[in-house]
Amino acid sequence: MRFVDEARIEVIGGRGGDGCASFRREKFIPKGGPDGGDGGRGGTVWALADRNLATLLDYRYARRHQAGNGEHGRGSDCFGRGGRDIELRVPVGTVIIDESTGAVLADMVADGQRIVLAAGGRGGLGNLHFKSSTNRAPRKRTLGGPGESRSLRFELKVLADVGLLGAPNAGKSTLLAAVSNARPKIADYPFTTLHPHLGMVQLEHSKGFVLADLPGLIEGAAEGAGLGHRFLRHLSRTRLLLHVIDVAPYEDEIDPVEQARAIAAELGRFDSRLRRRPRWFVLNKIDALPPSQRERRVAQLGRELRRRLRTEAPVFAISAATGEGCRNLMWAVQEFLAKRPVRASKATQPADVRFERAAASSAR
Secondary structure, three states: OOOOOEEEEEEEOOOOOOOOOOEOOEOOEOOOOEOOOOOOOOOOEEEEEEOOOOOOOHHHHOOEEEOOOOOOOEOOOEOOOOOOOEEEEEEOOEEEEEOOOOOEEEEEOOOOOEEEEEOOOOOOOOHHHHOOOOOOOOOOOOOOOOOOEEEEEEEEOOOOOEEEEEOOOOOHHHHHHHHOOOOOOOOOOOOOOOOOEEEEEOOOOOOOEEEEEOOOOOOOHHHOOOOOOOOHHHHOOOOEEEEEEEOOOOOOOOOHHHHHHHHHHHHHHHOHHHHOOOEEEEEEOHHHOOHHHHHHHHHHHHHHHHHHOOOOOOEEEOEOOOOEOHHHHHHHHHHHHHOOOOOOOOOOHHHHHHHHHHHHHHHO
């Protein structure tokens, strides 16, 4: 299945049906009076968060979504039927953005969350509504209103507690496979990971947490180098970042500390809030170092990272390939997350207001 995390669509609410101007005509009732019914309301376009979906592939090619129109009113006090609503199911974690204004309409963070994307038009009134003591035979009626129309952008941000970032071939996918049941592609060349992978880390007597593996970053990602910044949005919901660093790069001229500094700079270019997010350094592939040099090399890299990146972040030494140090790292992460509970997310105010309006319109 292709992983699609962005889509642009057009949503159109159904048009309301027209009201009817009609009069009751029956034998022996010469003055039956007005009996024109109202038009039906137009259908509404809804969005529904569904935890069973993992991609926006359904909306990559289906760009236009229109609800049904309401039926026109008829004589004999017959009201038109309302238009058919349509429901667009999106993965949990989808952000819905209005393309014309750039405003965030909703952040679909809970399974079953449902909001209005385009409300249907109101049905027109029949001449039944305009009779009075002075106007016993009104010929007035109103037409149905048009439905709302919007151009929207869907952006999927995966729901993960911890994010893995680092240079290509640093061992992020290997670490994910070592600590969870996820099976991402692992190979001995850069840019093996082409889209995010999620894994559930389950520790003994613990609730566990979700770990996300993202494609590797290189210097110049802001200008489109490598895979660019495209997948960094998936880190925006994480509470902790694990910066995986290769302590034994395949080329001698590669400086792991300078590589880490460049990636930190790319994070800041994408979103300054990500640079301020808690970030731990994970020195991977210590199994590739001679046993007599491991301790000295790890201590040296830790000092250089703290000095050149001006941080006091913890440093962990692991081998994702052999599993050495991985369990201690996961327990430390679990303890950290336990002290930082997830904040309850609320739907944006515009979505709540639109929901109330749609509910009131449906009741009428």
